[in-house]
Amino acid sequence: MVRRRLLATLAGVATTMLVAAGGAYGGAVTADAEPSGPLAAEMAAALEQQPGGVQLSDNAMAWDDGGVIVVWPDPGADTAPFGLGDGVRSGVVEALGLADLALPVQPASGAEARGSASSCPSGYYCFYTATNFDGARYQFSSTCSAYASTYGFDNTASSWVNRNSGRNYHAYDYVGGARLWTMAPGASDSYVGAAADNRMSYWSCSSA
Numbered sequence: 464m465v466r467r468r469l470l471a472t473l474a475g476v477a478t479t480m481l482v483a484a485g486g487a488y489g490g491a492v493t494a495d496a497e498p499s500g501p502l503a504a505e506m507a508a509a510l511e512q513q514p515g516g517v518q519l520s521d522n523a524m525a526w527d528d529g530g531v532i533v534v535w536p537d538p539g540a541d542t543a544p545f546g547l548g549d550g551v552r553s554g555v556v557e558a559l560g561l562a563d564l565a566l567p568v569q570p571a572s573g574a575e576a577r578g579s580a581s582s583c584p585s586g587y588y589c590f591y592t593a594t595n596f597d598g599a600r601y602q603f604s605s606t607c608s609a610y611a612s613t614y615g616f617d618n619t620a621s622s623w624v625n626r627n628s629g630r631n632y633h634a635y636d637y638v639g640g641a642r643l644w645t646m647a648p649g650a651s652d653s654y655v656g657a658a659a660d661n662r663m664s665y666w667s668c669s670s671a
Contacts, residue, residue, distance in 0.1 A: 493517070498524070500550055502535050509533060512615045519556055520565070522548025526614075527606070529559040532587075533614060534600045541593065542578045543600040580651040583624035588632055588646060590663070591622040594654045608667035620663040624651040631671050634663040647671070 495514055498506035500521035509524060510516050516524045522544055523534045534543040547556065551565045564584055578597050583589035590611075592598030601616055603609075604627065611617045625632060625646040632646040634655075643659040644652065648671045654660070 501538050505535050509615050513613055517555055517559070519552055519559075519561065520547040521550035525559060525561070529561045530603065530605045531614065532561075532564070532602045534602070536597075536599065542597045543582065543591075545582050546584075580624045580653075583626050583651075585626050588625040588627045588630075589623060590616065590620040591624075592616055592619045594621045594660075596622050596624065596651075596653060608665070611664050611666070617664050618661050621655060621660050622651075622653050623655070625649065629671055630668045632666050632668050634659070635665045635667070636662050638665050640665075 494517050495510055496518065497503075498510070498518050500506075500518075502521060506516070506518060506524050513526060516526050518524050519532070522537065523532055525532045532547075534548060536543045537548070547561075547565045553562075553565075556562055556565050578595055580596055582596055582600060583602060587602040587604050589596075589600050589602040591600055598619075598621070599616065601614055601620075607630070611620065620634070623634075623644075623646055625648055628648045630648065634643045634646070635641065636643060643663055644655055646652075655663075
């Protein structure tokens with residue numbers, strides 16, 4: 464019931480934007496709608512893997528009402544952008560209560576915070592598909608345990624950040640297999656090490 468109400472809200476917001484902006488998005492935005500933009504192929508593949516996603520921007524999609532967000536690098540780039548990237552679908556983002564994630568953040572250097580632990584938003588824990596917090600960023604807020612294959616990054620995690628203060632997260636080679644690493648609140652690791660690199664297929668959580 465809650466999900467149906469949310470999708471109805473998203474469709475209503477998107478339709479209103481179309482009327483005001485002359486059809487900027489080409490149709491109402493709902494879960495599983497055909498993605499658009501330079502990363503449409505990657506997003507379509509993600510929807511095939513895990514239906515129910517909503518496009519947030521040219522770089523990002525969300526599942527579970529924003530509890531799961533994937534942010535992909537721009538074509539040809541090595542690192543996912545900070546926040547939600549370019550072409551933010553404002554109506555969808557606001558309906559999901561994710562407007563803060565779309566705000567620009569300027570680190571002390573004045574450059575965009577790419578390739579750093581700060582790219583993982585407060586309240587989330589994040590997996591990255593490359594070392595040094597590069598590659599695609601898979602960020603979760605309330606998910607306790609899951610298979611990486613569900614979201615298309617099985618055996619591709621190389622670095623991580625945990626900015627969820629209440630939980631530890633434990634990465635495994637497979638369910639019942641060896642523990643590869645533990646993500647304590649406030650901790651991060653720019654490289655999980657050769658023995659654990661590109662091996663995580665499952666994770667679980669415990670209270671911090």
